[in-house]
Amino acid sequence: MFRHQAVQEVFPTPLWIADLDEAIGEPLNRRLLKTIHELIEPREPLGTGGSWQTDPTLHERAEFADFMTVVLKTAKGALEFLDLDYEGFECTACWANINPTGGKNSSHTHPNNYLSGVYYVAVPEGAGNIEFADPRAQAGVIMPPTGKWNKFTGNKVAVPVMPGRLVIFPSWLSHSVPANTSADERVSISFNIMFTHYTETMSGTLWKKGSARIRD
Numbered sequence: 362m363f364r365h366q367a368v369q370e371v372f373p374t375p376l377w378i379a380d381l382d383e384a385i386g387e388p389l390n391r392r393l394l395k396t397i398h399e400l401i402e403p404r405e406p407l408g409t410g411g412s413w414q415t416d417p418t419l420h421e422r423a424e425f426a427d428f429m430t431v432v433l434k435t436a437k438g439a440l441e442f443l444d445l446d447y448e449g450f451e452c453t454a455c456w457a458n459i460n461p462t463g464g465k466n467s468s469h470t471h472p473n474n475y476l477s478g479v480y481y482v483a484v485p486e487g488a489g490n491i492e493f494a495d496p497r498a499q500a501g502v503i504m505p506p507t508g509k510w511n512k513f514t515g516n517k518v519a520v521p522v523m524p525g526r527l528v529i530f531p532s533w534l535s536h537s538v539p540a541n542t543s544a545d546e547r548v549s550i551s552f553n554i555m556f557t558h559y560t561e562t563m564s565g566t567l568w569k570k571g572s573a574r575i576r577d
């Protein structure tokens with residue numbers, strides 16, 4: 362009856378996941394953990410579900426230079442995957458998060474950046490997820506029940522995390538971290554990536570370059 366049938370996936374949302382070799386990740390995490398603990402002291406009292414965060418300037422500190430090398434290398438790979446024309450990019454903010462027992466992060470985005478990411482320094486048992494919400498708000502208007510949610514029907518994706526894992530995602534993609542149910546602290550480092558001199562080099566009218574918004 363049909364000469365051909367196919368399902369085409371349109372407008373997919375990429376998540377880049379990179380795991381460091383243990384030989385690199387373990388010593389790096391030991392050093393990062395020590396530095397983060399020093400930075401976070403003295404600890405402010407937390408409300409229910411609260412977490413500690415450092416200043417968002419870790420990318421400017423010498424102690425995080427080798428970590429930033431990992432971040433920028435991974436971000437460059439993500440930008441190359443997207444096949445974009447750009448002159449440069451930079452980390453615009455970087456901060457550490459400590460989620461104690463019960464600590465969580467509500468759903469949010471990272472405005473004024475192109476890519477964002479998080480690297481995991483310490484992940485106790487029972488504290489190993491980051492959740493991404495379906496950005497297609499209308500897709501949730503009707504959700505027929507199914508015992509088998511998949512990438513076409515589900516409205517949330519939980520990515521398992523572990524020490525040494527770096528996850529990069531579009532900054533507009535809403536994400537959250539469920540409460541840490543373990544007795545130990547979950548420690549991660551978040552960062553933002555933006556094009557350098559975006560206004561001067563990239564914000565010109567797209568139609569001047571042709572039909573730039575049409576996909577292949």
Ligand SMILES: [Fe+2]
Nearest residue numbers: 469471536551
């Ligand atoms: Fe975030």
